[in-house]
Amino acid sequence: xxxxxxxxxxxxxxxxxxxxxxxxxxxxxxxxxxxxxxxxxxxxxxxxxxxxxxxxxxxxxxxxxxxxxxxxxxxxxxxxxxxxxxxxxxxxxxxxxxxxxxxxxxxxxxxxxxxxxxxxxxxxxxxxxxxxxxxxxxxxxxxxxxxxxxxxxxxxxxxxxxxxxxxxxxxxxxxxxxxxxxxxxxxxxxxxxxxxxxxxxxxxxxxxxxxxxxxxxxxxxxxxxxxxxxxxxxxxxxxxxxxxxxxxxxxxxxxxxxxxxxxxxxxxxxxxxxxxxxxxxxxxxxxxxxxxxx
Amino acid sequence: xxxxxxxxxxxxxxxxxxxxxxxxxxxxxxxxxxxxxxxxxxxxxxxxxxxxxxxxxxxxxxxxxxxxxxxxxxxxxxxxxxxxxxxxxxxxxxxxxxxxxxxxxxxxxxxxxxxxxxxxxxxxxxxxxxxxxxxxxxxxxxxxxxxxxxxxxxxxxxxxxxxxxxxxxxxxxxxxxxxxxxxxxxxxxxxxxxxxxxxxxxxxxxxxxxxxxxxxxxxxxxxxxxxxxxxxxxxxxxxxxxxxxxxxxxxxxxxxxxxxxxxxxxxxxxxx
Numbered sequence: 278x279x280x281x282x283x284x285x286x287x288x289x290x291x292x293x294x295x296x297x298x299x300x301x302x303x304x305x306x307x308x309x310x311x312x313x314x315x316x317x318x319x320x321x322x323x324x325x326x327x328x329x330x331x332x333x334x335x336x337x338x339x340x341x342x343x344x345x346x347x348x349x350x351x352x353x354x355x356x357x358x359x360x361x362x363x364x365x366x367x368x369x370x371x372x373x374x375x376x377x378x379x380x381x382x383x384x385x386x387x388x389x390x391x392x393x394x395x396x397x398x399x400x401x402x403x404x405x406x407x408x409x410x411x412x413x414x415x416x417x418x419x420x421x422x423x424x425x426x427x428x429x430x431x432x433x434x435x436x437x438x439x440x441x442x443x444x445x446x447x448x449x450x451x452x453x454x455x456x457x458x459x460x461x462x463x464x465x466x467x468x469x470x471x472x473x474x475x476x477x478x479x480x481x482x483x484x485x486x487x488x489x490x491x492x493x494x495x496x497x498x499x500x501x502x503x504x505x506x507x508x509x510x511x512x513x514x515x516x517x518x519x520x521x522x523x524x525x526x527x528x529x530x531x532x533x534x535x536x537x538x539x540x541x542x543x544x545x546x547x548x549x550x551x552x553x554x555x556x557x558x559x560x561x562x563x564x565x566x567x568x569x570x571x
Numbered sequence: 572x573x574x575x576x577x578x579x580x581x582x583x584x585x586x587x588x589x590x591x592x593x594x595x596x597x598x599x600x601x602x603x604x605x606x607x608x609x610x611x612x613x614x615x616x617x618x619x620x621x622x623x624x625x626x627x628x629x630x631x632x633x634x635x636x637x638x639x640x641x642x643x644x645x646x647x648x649x650x651x652x653x654x655x656x657x658x659x660x661x662x663x664x665x666x667x668x669x670x671x672x673x674x675x676x677x678x679x680x681x682x683x684x685x686x687x688x689x690x691x692x693x694x695x696x697x698x699x700x701x702x703x704x705x706x707x708x709x710x711x712x713x714x715x716x717x718x719x720x721x722x723x724x725x726x727x728x729x730x731x732x733x734x735x736x737x738x739x740x741x742x743x744x745x746x747x748x749x750x751x752x753x754x755x756x757x758x759x760x761x762x763x764x765x766x767x768x769x770x771x772x773x774x775x776x777x778x779x780x781x782x783x784x785x786x787x788x789x790x791x792x793x794x795x796x797x798x799x800x801x802x803x804x805x806x807x808x809x810x811x812x813x814x815x816x817x818x819x820x821x822x823x824x825x826x827x828x829x830x831x832x833x834x835x836x837x838x839x840x841x842x843x
Contacts, residue, residue: 299675303683306668306727310686313724314693317701368600375597378581390601396828397608398785400805401821405607408614408622408813415610415624448604467581477585506694508788513809523696527791530700543697554692 318547325541337541347525347542354521357436357511358504361443362451365500368444369451370493376452377459388456395449403513406442407433410514434516442510450503451496458492459485491561498557502550522546608825615818622815633819643804643820649794650784650801653718657783661723662776665730670760672731673738684731691728698724699792706793713796721789726779733778737771738764773838777831784827 328334341347376387394402409415410432417429432438462485470480508523515521522542529539576588587594610624615633617626637643668687672680690698702721703712711717741764749759765772790800801820808814 296675296677299671300677300679300683302671303668303675303687305664306687306731307683309664309720309724309727310690313702313705313720314690314698315686317705318693318697320704321697321701371593372597372600375593387597387601390605392832393829394604394608396781396832398802398821398824398828400785400787400802400809401611401824402608404805404809404817404821405611407809408611408818409607411813413621445604445607471584477581502692506696508696509806513806523694523788526696526700530703539700543694543700546694547697550692550694 321540325544337537362501364444365451373452373455438514439511439519442514447500450499454496455492458489462488612822615822633815636816637819646801646804649798654780654784656719657722658780661726661779665727669731669734688728695788699789703792722783726782729778730775733775734771737768741767
């Protein structure tokens with residue numbers, strides 16, 4: 278009896294050691310994340326609480342609250358993020374629905390139109406919109422020659438251009454998880470609904486739409502969080518008129534070499550992102566968000 | 572045509588006609604997704620200072636400009652080197668991590684997974700600022716080593732997720748069988764598991780390459796000196812003026828991306 282107990286304990290110990298060894302295989306990746314990400318960001322936290330005189334102070338945060346310009350930057354950031362997410366939902370949901378209803382072969386072909394921009398460099402796409410939307414750009418040229426408007430309209434270096442570029446870049450992040458959720462919906466539910474007398478519209482809103490919401494939620498969240506920290510597209514298409522938090526962080530360091538100001542902004546941005554993700558993680562699995570993008 | 576419009580589009584009996592708006596809408600959006608980028612390609616072959624479509628006279632002058640510029644060539648070399656090295660660093664590290672998370676049954680797995688995908692969630696500007704600080708300390712600012720490390724950080728979540736989902740479709744009992752026949756774990760992994768998840772691994776490699784090759788914000792901070800990346804130089808050029816050389820570079824980048832996508836499509840076919 279005692280001998281078998283001892284034996285079992287030994288086996289359990291061996292198994293534990295084995296598991297730890299296996300777990301150790303993840304250590305290079307974990308080490309990299311710690312050294313390049315966690316420790317430096319922790320340092321930013323620390324710097325944000327150091328004042329100009331080198332002592333602990335809240336002056337970086339006080340500046341953020343007291344100055345109107347900082348408030349405006351946060352308002353702009355939320356404005357851009359909310360509008361981009363809303364436009365992505367309005368445009369992306371119907372498109373995902375359309376593609377999900379096609380036979381697999383056609384659906385894959387249509388998905389290429391979503392994946393091609395997804396894979397194409399962010400800079401290239403931002404540049405493309407800059408070229409298309411500028412004063413002498415194609416959009417203005419064609420619209421004027423068609424008589425849609427007389428004077429070239431200003432689409433870039435403002436909010437309009439920023440939103441167009443952002444929506445173009447974010448759409449795939451919304452469409453892919455929504456499409457995945459829609460594909461997973463069992464068509465028999467819809468058949469059952471219509472057999473029970475539901476009109477097509479009713480079957481869609483009471484059966485199909487609720488079943489697709491986890492994907493929609495995951496996608497919208499992904500888009501929103503990505504927008505909050507976005508830099509390249511607003512910097513180029515906003516032309517200095519649409520200032521987001523990330524741009525202010527960069528200019529605080531590049532122009533003013535003010536690490537305190539930059540890191541306090543960074544901390545606020547990070548905390549906002551974490552809060553949103555944390556709230557969201559109670560409703561959805563984070564893996565789902567990330568997994569949609571294949 | 573009329574019959575088609577009146578025929579039901581789905582089992583819930585909406586006709587195609589009632590859905591016509593959806594088809595038109597989808598067609599317009601799909602065009603808007605693809606065309607803006609593609610229109611840069613013909614523009615890059617224009618002879619004019621200004622970007623025109625369609626170009627009035629064709630020429631390769633912007634390509635000559637690009638290939639003739641020591642600065643652009645140097646940046647391209649840095650970007651390609653960094654991307655290849657990132658692929659070679661991030662893939663094995665990430666695959667090991669994905670395997671560890673999959674096979675080890677410790678209670679910390681979920682925490683480790685969340686840690687490994689944080690680079691995806693943290694705003695990239697913060698990673699850039701943090702890396703800048705760390706690199707000053709480690710004295711690897713403006714080096715390719717530094718770029719590769721930071722870009723690997725970005726690539727690891729992609730590798731962990733893609734390889735992880737590949738492992739999910741693999742029956743670990745097969746590896747167990749190999750081990751019960753006497754193969755050590757590493758050998759069982761290399762000869763049994765790895766060949767089974769090779770599509771996920773190849774996809775991970777290509778994604779790592781692209782993640783690095785496309786990256787701008789981190790490169791803005793930690794590349795420079797003798798080693799600016801292509802995207803860093805492009806971004807700076809974009810802030811100043813609309814230089815048609817960028818159209819030529821963009822065209823080349825689109826070609827590279829398309830090539831990667833085709834490779835993934837070829838290798839990804841066997842994906843479960």
